[in-house]
Each structure stands twice: as C-alpha cells, then as structure tokens.
Amino acid sequence: MNRAATRLRLLAALPFLLALAVDLLLFALWRDRLPDRLATHFGGDGRADGFTATGGFLAVSSGLLAALGAGWTLFVRRRVLWGAWATAGFAAAMLALTLRGNLDVTDPAEARLPLAGLTVALALAALVALAGWALTRLVPEDPAPRAPGTAGAPRLDLGAGELAGWARTAGSLPMSVLAGAFLLAAPVVLLLAPWPYALIPLAVGVPGAALSRVRVTADRRGLTVRPALAARPRLRVPLDDITGATARDVDPLGEFGGWGYRVRPGAGGVILRSGPALAVRRRDGREFVVTVDDAATAAGLLNALVARDGSRGA
Known part of the structure; x- marks a missing residue:
C-alpha cells in the first residue's frame, strides 16, 4: 500500500474513532443519570417505542461505529472522504441525542427524541463533512490510470460469420462476508437503535452484496x-x-x-x-x-x- 492510500484510509477511520470516543465519554459522564434500560427506538412523534439494557446500548453503538468505520476505511476514495466524516458525524450526533433523551428519567418510556433532533444530527453531519472535504488536500490526487495499449493485444481468429461469446463469474470473499454482516445486522439495529440507523446497514449491505x-x-x-x-x-x-x-x-x-x-x-x-x-x-x-x-x-x-x-x- 502506498503512502497516499495509507493516509486516505487513516483519514477515513479518524472520524469514527472520534465518534466512538465521544460516545464513550458521554456514556461515562452521564452513567449515573441514565436508567437501567434505555429508550433506543423512537416513533415519528418522538415517543419511545423500543428499549434495551444500558450495557447492550453501549455494545451496539460501539459495534455500529466500528462496522461503519471498517466499511469506509476499506472502500473510501479521495473524492468521497467527506462522506466518511458525514456518516461519523451523523452517527455520533444520533447516539448523543439518544443518551440525552434518556437523562434523569425513571421510566425509559418517558424518554423523548423529537424530530428536530434529526435536523440537528443532519446539520452536524454537514459541518463535519466540510471538515472531511478540507482534509482531502492532505491526500495527493489519484495518479493517471494506465492505458491498455492495443499494440500487441491478443486477438482470436474469428471467421466472418462465426458467432462467439465468453463469460466468467468473478467474486470477492471479503466483500461477500462484509455485505452479509451488514445485512444480518440490519434487523438487530432496527430493534435496538433509533430508526434511521436501520437504513445504514441496508445501504451498505445491499449494494455490497450485489457487487460481491x-x-x-x-x-x-x-x-x-x-x-x-x-x-x-x-x-x-x-x-x-x-x-x-x-x-x-x-x-x-x-x-x-x-x-x-x-x-x-x-x-x-x-x-x-x-x-x-x-x-x-x-x-x-x-x-x-x-x-x-x-x-x-x-x-x-x-x-x-x-x-x-x-x-x-x-
């Protein structure tokens, strides 16, 4: 791996490491103010309709950030580095808002996450995306692709009226495993996390499975x-x-x-x-x-x- 590719992957992983650090820090600071069971899924009216144990929330949120970070780190390109930062910013904001909505409630059913919270998360994602876009200047431009010269290129003998075709199947085991992991995670995330998170593993897993x-x-x-x-x-x-x-x-x-x-x-x-x-x-x-x-x-x-x-x- 050349230095430019290494730097790009490090810059793609960085926002998810920061998001994980923020998630863990807020959890530690607010632990005494959180109920034993957290509201982790909210309806369109902002009312809680899904719950999980406090430790389970920490495991799911950390695993989600780790999975998203791994996916972006493996497949990131220079021109979409901002997307990694936007994804991490949105995920961090939603996790923080979920914890904040559970503060000082005795019954997790009392927790609220208004729709305005989604707007806040999207705004933060946009700001963080700008930071990611600015960091692309630290990664050199992609080198020009090598052109496949036609001189000396292979050629089969084919008659004037002869029909011929060729077909092969190509695959990637790592991509298949990664896509499968995201698809399997989708129903779990849907049950344990706020509803927008269920779209994330599907958005990664479906195209990943198609291309694997x-x-x-x-x-x-x-x-x-x-x-x-x-x-x-x-x-x-x-x-x-x-x-x-x-x-x-x-x-x-x-x-x-x-x-x-x-x-x-x-x-x-x-x-x-x-x-x-x-x-x-x-x-x-x-x-x-x-x-x-x-x-x-x-x-x-x-x-x-x-x-x-x-x-x-x-």
Whole structure:
C-alpha cells in the first residue's frame, strides 16, 4: 500500500474513532443519570417505542461505529472522504441525542427524541463533512490510470460469420462476508437503535452484496458486467464504443483507491480483487476495467470482434 492510500484510509477511520470516543465519554459522564434500560427506538412523534439494557446500548453503538468505520476505511476514495466524516458525524450526533433523551428519567418510556433532533444530527453531519472535504488536500490526487495499449493485444481468429461469446463469474470473499454482516445486522439495529440507523446497514449491505459476485460477458454486444444472481443492474460497454482490449494485473488501492464499483478521472470499472483484469479502451479515451480470470481470452475475443466490425464498415 502506498503512502497516499495509507493516509486516505487513516483519514477515513479518524472520524469514527472520534465518534466512538465521544460516545464513550458521554456514556461515562452521564452513567449515573441514565436508567437501567434505555429508550433506543423512537416513533415519528418522538415517543419511545423500543428499549434495551444500558450495557447492550453501549455494545451496539460501539459495534455500529466500528462496522461503519471498517466499511469506509476499506472502500473510501479521495473524492468521497467527506462522506466518511458525514456518516461519523451523523452517527455520533444520533447516539448523543439518544443518551440525552434518556437523562434523569425513571421510566425509559418517558424518554423523548423529537424530530428536530434529526435536523440537528443532519446539520452536524454537514459541518463535519466540510471538515472531511478540507482534509482531502492532505491526500495527493489519484495518479493517471494506465492505458491498455492495443499494440500487441491478443486477438482470436474469428471467421466472418462465426458467432462467439465468453463469460466468467468473478467474486470477492471479503466483500461477500462484509455485505452479509451488514445485512444480518440490519434487523438487530432496527430493534435496538433509533430508526434511521436501520437504513445504514441496508445501504451498505445491499449494494455490497450485489457487487460481491458478478457475471462478466464478452460477445457481439460488447462487454457486460452484472450481479451474478440478477439481470439488473448492469454495466455495458457497447462493441462499437470499444477500440481495443488487453489483459493486465490490477492494484486496487494503487490504481483505484479501493474495491467495488470505482470511478476516477479517465477510468472506472468493477474492482473486486488484485490480479488479472480485463481492460477495454473506449472511443473517448476512457478505460473500463473489471477483475476476472481468463481475461486474456475475453480481450482476444473483443479485439477480434472490433476488428471484424471495423472491416465491415470500411
């Protein structure tokens, strides 16, 4: 991992460490003023409708911040560093407001969290996001992507009327495990934490699960990438938009700043792991990359199809 990537990941982890410190500090300062059971879920009218033990709240809140911090640290990119800070700021504010709503109540059913509290949390998240945005200047700009040259690129022998296609499934075990953990946490968070928190594991887990295993296809339509278990959503680079393809090794952090669906100046794609990848060059000069085994065969087929279509149009 290069220094820029290390610095970026540290800056992404920092707000969650600060949020955890604030959560633990407030809990310690207010412990004597809190009931044995805390109101941790509130309806739209601000009235408590869900409760948990004080120790359970501390465990869930700490685990939530740790999970969010791990997710952002693994998948953060320079241009969205502010998002990590905004997420941490919102989570810290909601946890603090939940504790404050439980102060000095004898019955946790008396605790209140008015809807205005959500506005306060969003405002704090916006301010913290500005701090995260300002810190991006400490991380160097992403280097220019390596272009897949077409000279010497593989090409299959393909007859004038011959049809051919290629398909492989590519996956990432760490992404699958992480997405599964977030999806399993969603119902627990829904029961034990204020309602907005239930959206967080779903917002991370659903797209994470969709991207953790994909189907890559190269044929007369071009290059298509979609979830392995669903037809949508899908990414497609049409054949008439491809000028050439190669197979090369990819360094996710060094070239794309992480894993998943990545977009950066001049390049983008689906990066699930390091190692072999199929890289296609589009007519506007941009590069689309997907990590997949047997990428050389896919590149050779696309180059043959591009050359055949070009000769037909000549």
